[in-house]
């Protein structure tokens with residue numbers, strides 16, 4: 001089953017949106033398989049965002065992600081990578097559609113509340129970067145047959 005890495009960024013945690021964000025993904029029908037609240041080291045932040053290392057916003061982004069705790073999660077489900085990106089919304093919260101997390105709760109691109117892997121391969125890399133194999137659970141929800149045909 002496909003998995004994705006979702007991180008509630010420091011602004012999402014500070015604004016008390018952790019529960020709301022987790023609720024939206026749960027209610028869609030995806031399975032939460034790992035979750036931890038943590039402070040992010042500079043090394044982990046730089047590795048996570050290394051594709052952006054030559055962008056002008058990289059320094060501020062690393063500074064921000066390491067500034068206060070985040071909630072790191074892994075979700076499982078059919079098509080979860082692309083679907084979670086839709087639930088999250090566009091990178092810039094001002095242009096993100098209403099009904100998406102960023103569209104409903106954000107304004108600034110540098111305070112867009114949440115990260116979600118952009119492809120299946122990226123998700124595999126990010127899950128391995130943020131979690132030990134032993135932290136990932138495997139479970140079959142009792143409601144599975146009411147969610148999947």
Ligand code: UDP
Nearest residue numbers: 057061090091109110111112114115116118
């Ligand atoms: N970002 C920023 N300024 C920009 C573009 C991006 O601060 O001009 C930050 C923003 O937090 C974004 C992250 O860098 O979520 C990663 O950018 P990406 O284009 O990968 O967006 P995402 O996949 O998070 O939508």
